[in-house]
Amino acid sequence: MAPWSGMPESGDYSADQLQAxxxxxxxxxxxxxxxxxxxxxxxxxxxxxxxxxxxxxERIDTVLVDPAFFRRGIGSEIMRELEHIAQTHGxxxxxxxxxxxxxxxxxxxxxxxxxxxxxxxxxxxxxQCVSKAKRLKPV
Numbered sequence: 001m002a003p004w005s006g007m008p009e010s011g012d013y014s015a016d017q018l019q020a021x022x023x024x025x026x027x028x029x030x031x032x033x034x035x036x037x038x039x040x041x042x043x044x045x046x047x048x049x050x051x052x053x054x055x056x057x058e059r060i061d062t063v064l065v066d067p068a069f070f071r072r073g074i075g076s077e078i079m080r081e082l083e084h085i086a087q088t089h090g091x092x093x094x095x096x097x098x099x100x101x102x103x104x105x106x107x108x109x110x111x112x113x114x115x116x117x118x119x120x121x122x123x124x125x126x127x128q129c130v131s132k133a134k135r136l137k138p139v
Contacts, residue, residue: 012100039081051078060096087139097129
């Protein structure tokens with residue numbers, strides 16, 4: 001699989017950071033990243049995006065979309081599904097750490113917050129990100 005996702009763009013991060021970010025996504029085995037609340041977006045038989053939510057932490061963990069499928073509503077569809085999962089489990093708000101290039105996308109979905117922080121991934125990678133939060137409407 002070629003590298004893809006809503007990953008950081010080269011203008012926002014160093015080449016080493018980009019390589020570390022993409023390595024585990026392109027090794028063909030995303031099984032360790034699966035959880036109970038993992039959502040895939042497919043076109044035909046091809047996975048073109050996915051997202052994961054941590055209900056206990058009230059956090060969106062991951063939203064990734066193949067750049068070849070950007071601007072087709074796939075990221076928004078994934079976020080709607082993850083927010084729906086959160087709402088049906090009674091969550092009143094969600095938080096996430098946005099890569100710098102994805103800030104406008106999350107802002108368009110109603111997430112607020114502009115403070116830049118360092119996100120430390122479970123894989124040991126640290127990147128500058130923007131912490132964002134959104135209050136959810138009850139279902």
